[in-house]
Amino acid sequence: MNMADNAFILVCAALVMFMTPGLAMFYAGLVRSKNVLGTIMQSFIMLGLVSVLWAVVGYSLAFGTDIGGVIGSLNFAFLNGVGMDTANSPADNLPHMTFMIFQCMFAVITPALITGAFAERMKFGSLMVFSTLWLILVYCPMAHWVWGGGWMGEMGALDFAGGAVVHMSSGAAALAGALCLGRRKGYGKEPILPHNLPMTILGAGILWFGWFGFNAGSALSADGLAANAFVTTQLAAAAAALSWIGVEWMHHGKPTTLGAASGVLAGLVAITPAAGFVGPMSAIVIGLASGVICYLGVLLKSKLGYDDSLDVVGIHGLGGTWGALATGLFASVGATGLFFGNAGQAWIQIISIVATWLFCFVMSYALFKIVDVLFGLRVSPEAEESGLDVSEHSETGYQL
Amino acid sequence: MKKIEIITRPHKLDEVKDALTKLGIKGLSVSEIKGFGRQRGHKEVYRGAEYQVDFVPKVRIEVVVEDDLVRGVLEEVQKVARTGKVGDGKIFVSPIEEVVRIRTGETGDSAI
Numbered sequence: 395m396n397m398a399d400n401a402f403i404l405v406c407a408a409l410v411m412f413m414t415p416g417l418a419m420f421y422a423g424l425v426r427s428k429n430v431l432g433t434i435m436q437s438f439i440m441l442g443l444v445s446v447l448w449a450v451v452g453y454s455l456a457f458g459t460d461i462g463g464v465i466g467s468l469n470f471a472f473l474n475g476v477g478m479d480t481a482n483s484p485a486d487n488l489p490h491m492t493f494m495i496f497q498c499m500f501a502v503i504t505p506a507l508i509t510g511a512f513a514e515r516m517k518f519g520s521l522m523v524f525s526t527l528w529l530i531l532v533y534c535p536m537a538h539w540v541w542g543g544g545w546m547g548e549m550g551a552l553d554f555a556g557g558a559v560v561h562m563s564s565g566a567a568a569l570a571g572a573l574c575l576g577r578r579k580g581y582g583k584e585p586i587l588p589h590n591l592p593m594t595i596l597g598a599g600i601l602w603f604g605w606f607g608f609n610a611g612s613a614l615s616a617d618g619l620a621a622n623a624f625v626t627t628q629l630a631a632a633a634a635a636l637s638w639i640g641v642e643w644m645h646h647g648k649p650t651t652l653g654a655a656s657g658v659l660a661g662l663v664a665i666t667p668a669a670g671f672v673g674p675m676s677a678i679v680i681g682l683a684s685g686v687i688c689y690l691g692v693l694l695k696s697k698l699g700y701d702d703s704l705d706v707v708g709i710h711g712l713g714g715t716w717g718a719l720a721t722g723l724f725a726s727v728g729a730t731g732l733f734f735g736n737a738g739q740a741w742i743q744i745i746s747i748v749a750t751w752l753f754c755f756v757m758s759y760a761l762f763k764i765v766d767v768l769f770g771l772r773v774s775p776e777a778e779e780s781g782l783d784v785s786e787h788s789e790t791g792y793q794l
Numbered sequence: 795m796k797k798i799e800i801i802t803r804p805h806k807l808d809e810v811k812d813a814l815t816k817l818g819i820k821g822l823s824v825s826e827i828k829g830f831g832r833q834r835g836h837k838e839v840y841r842g843a844e845y846q847v848d849f850v851p852k853v854r855i856e857v858v859v860e861d862d863l864v865r866g867v868l869e870e871v872q873k874v875a876r877t878g879k880v881g882d883g884k885i886f887v888s889p890i891e892e893v894v895r896i897r898t899g900e901t902g903d904s905a906i
Contacts, residue, residue, distance in 0.1 A: 585845035585846065585847065587838065587840065587845060587847075588840060642839075642842055645842060646839045646842065648839065650840070652840055652841060653841065656841055689841075692841045693842050693843075705841060708841075
């Protein structure tokens with residue numbers, strides 16, 4: 395065990411944990427005031443639900459002994475064999491428990507990301523059922539494929555901190571969710587406006603802060619690689635904030651605060667798979683491109699007519715896809731991509747992108763349909779009109 | 795007696811109130827309202843999507859005055875509340891049949 399590494403990764407795990415309440419704030423500011431608590435709850439409760447699922451069965455499915463490159467065995471179920479020393483630990487410098495809880499925080503935020511797609515209209519109980527099934531049947535296999543000894547990692551696909559596992563998977567599930575739940579009442583007929591943008595900006599700031607744990611921590615040790623990931627994370631986010639407001643300034647005449655916050659998110663998402671594989675200047679290029687790509691991706695929603703309430707597909711889906719592809723183009727640290735003479739890497743990345751989208755979209759779509767048949771996905775029109783805060787939780791966010 | 799309703803920009807409230815006080819008006823009511831006139835509100839843009847927001851915030855000031863004060867009120871309010879841009883508001887004048895001061899039972903001009 396390396397105690398410096400252990401200290402660093404425990405702090406990183408805490409940073410990543412803070413991203414989920416940060417995401418709750420980010421999302422909550424973007425909905426109408428009658429849904430502020432319902433939206434916060436959809437993210438916040440994942441800290442409860444997923445942490446328990448992860449300890450009971452999820453961690454083992456993702457990081458247990460490989461079965462055919464597809465899934466982990468149940469040898470770590472109930473955290474059996476996950477102890478305070480490095481025995482069995484996938485990172486031999488870290489106590490097994492440290493590695494497990496760091497990974498747990500990634501598992502927590504991923505289903506929370508999806509909730510942005512169907513904000514303001516999904517039943518809370520059905521969300522709990524869907525998220526349970528999704529974690530076990532979609533997230534755990536994805537994590538195993540990429541990081542747990544599964545086929546995607548074996549093939550050589552590069553995903554430093556979760557471009558496929560976290561962002562493309564949640565983006566694909568978000569698209570399935572938006573299609574299965576349908577549009578919000580009044581969508582396209584009346585303006586559905588964010589009720590508290592300062593809350594959203596604060597949430598974006600918390601996400602940015604936590605993302606250092608997400609990306610730098612994915613080095614799994616307190617070394618130069620972690621420093622590289624930290625630097626690329628900062629630069630990509632910064633560049634994407636600039637390019638997003640730049641493109642909207644040209645397109646709509648004004649740079650908006652929501653644009654700056656969305657650009658930061660787009661850059662963070664895009665650099666996630668690449669953070670430890672590219673240099674700082676490549677990170678700036680990846681960030682600049684991601685601001686423009688995700689801005690256009692968000693516009694796509696109104697062209698295609700689905701209601702991805704808070705743009706999970708546009709930002710996490712497209713940003714993650716661009717990041718995964720960019721990793722194959724710009725990799726120069728510990729791996730080489732197309733621009734550094736290795737065209738094969740780009741091809742591997744493309745295969746991993748297609749497989750991730752196909753698997754996650756089809757599985758998520760099926761899970762949404764199953765939950766719909768069993769419990770119904772959507773609240774009643776009256777409940778939707780009065781808002782999820784009162785109808786689902788018997789609370790109101792503001793007493794003004 | 796006439797009731798004068800002044801619909802104006804919120805930031806003009808203090809100036810209008812001061813002007814009315816100078817004319818000797820002792821009481822008025824204010825409410826925050828929303829509405830639109832010919833300008834039809836404004837546009838907001840979120841992540842590149844445009845939304846038309848029809849209702850813009852205004853204040854409504856209501857006073858009841860003796861008939862001979864009406865002209866002065868109209869002139870003074872126009873002077874202080876005008877910016878020359880769309881959205882300056884309107885003034886409505888309507889007749890009042892009777893006024894009663896609840897505390898004393900006075901009626902008519904002396905109750906204003």
